[in-house]
Amino acid sequence: MYLKSIEIQGFKSFANKLVFEFHNGITGIVGPNGSGKSNVADAVRWVLGEQRIKQLRGASMQDVIFAGTEMRKPQGFAYVAITLDNSDHQLAIDYDQVTVSRRLYRSGESEYMINGSACRLKDINELFYDTGIGKEGYSIIGQGQIDRILSGKPEERRELFDEAAGIVKFKRRKAIAQKKLEDEQANLVRVSDILSELEKQVGPLERQSRAAREYLQLKDSLKICDANLFLMETEGTGRQLEEVEKRHQVLSGDMEDTGRESERLKAGYEELEQTLADLERRMAADRDELSQGTVLKGNLEGQINVLKEQIHTEEMNQEHLE
Ligand code: ATP
Numbered sequence: 001m002y003l004k005s006i007e008i009q010g011f012k013s014f015a016n017k018l019v020f021e022f023h024n025g026i027t028g029i030v031g032p033n034g035s036g037k038s039n040v041a042d043a044v045r046w047v048l049g050e051q052r053i054k055q056l057r058g059a060s061m062q063d064v065i066f067a068g069t070e071m072r073k074p075q076g077f078a079y080v081a082i083t084l085d086n087s088d089h090q091l092a093i094d095y096d097q098v099t100v101s102r103r104l105y106r107s108g109e110s111e112y113m114i115n116g117s118a119c120r121l122k123d124i125n126e127l128f129y130d131t132g133i134g135k136e137g138y139s140i141i142g143q144g145q146i147d148r149i150l151s152g153k154p155e156e157r158r159e160l161f162d163e164a165a166g167i168v169k170f171k172r173r174k175a176i177a178q179k180k181l182e183d184e185q186a187n188l189v190r191v192s193d194i195l196s197e198l199e200k201q202v203g204p205l206e207r208q209s210r211a212a213r214e215y216l217q218l219k220d221s222l223k224i225c226d227a228n229l230f231l232m233e234t235e236g237t238g239r240q241l242e243e244v245e246k247r248h249q250v251l252s253g254d255m256e257d258t259g260r261e262s263e264r265l266k267a268g269y270e271e272l273e274q275t276l277a278d279l280e281r282r283m284a285a286d287r288d289e290l291s292q293g294t295v296l297k298g299n300l301e302g303q304i305n306v307l308k309e310q311i312h313t314e315e316m317n318q319e320h321l322e
Pocket of ligand 1: 011012013014031032033034035036037038039063064065066067068
């Protein structure tokens, strides 16, 4: 595994996009004081996930973005990508070439990528464990760091040696395992507490369980009784239905007879009505005839009286003449 290239854009003094290509052998970067040599190392440290701004010689993280000069406007973001040859697969990833990049905007928004896919800082840290490349790695020795290593505390030196010995990964796994063990032990204590709490509840629960079993048995019996009652009711209802049907048939017969009788009576009634009408007509005719007879009788009686008067007069005349 070796560093193939570093791409920098908008990072510290590098406003333009710049690509450093590294080949076999040693590459030296030379230049006057303040020309930006250390900024290259800062760029590598930054892309590997450095969060401590002091390590990057700034006051805030936004200080790594090109701040502009008299001649140039400031940049909106800083971008660094390093490409490593991984044909020996020292990095635990299925690629022969690995590009890790980091981008930061002035708004504070930032992103990390491994071979073009967005990832978390944690993924980058894990990728470089025990390779000596990580931000804590010994492959980047900054200005004055040798001094600090030599005069620093033994624990700080220990970290460096651990990384070089390739045991950081195992120490980390051990710490994770120990943490899990502690969690499990805490869980165990909690489970024992719960268990003893539950044991206290066993007596009442047993009683409740007996009552529940009894309740279930009674419920089953009730179900059977309900079913039987239903069957009995159904049978009774069937019988009632048969009786009602029989009565219905009888009543239907009666109704038919009554209908026929009603038809016959209706015919008789119509006949009688007809006869009544005839009789009324005849009565009217008789009444007319009677009144005509009465008038005729009056006339004839008048004529009789006249004739009687004439007879009387004639008799008188005869008497007189005699
Ligand atoms: P020395 O040899 O003295 O350590 P050097 O060559 O390593 O110097 P650096 O310290 O890497 O130089 O670079 C410092 C230069 O980077 C300064 O000129 C500073 O103005 C410039 N610089 C740092 N941060 C920014 C930034 N955000 N925007 C523009 N320029 C910056």
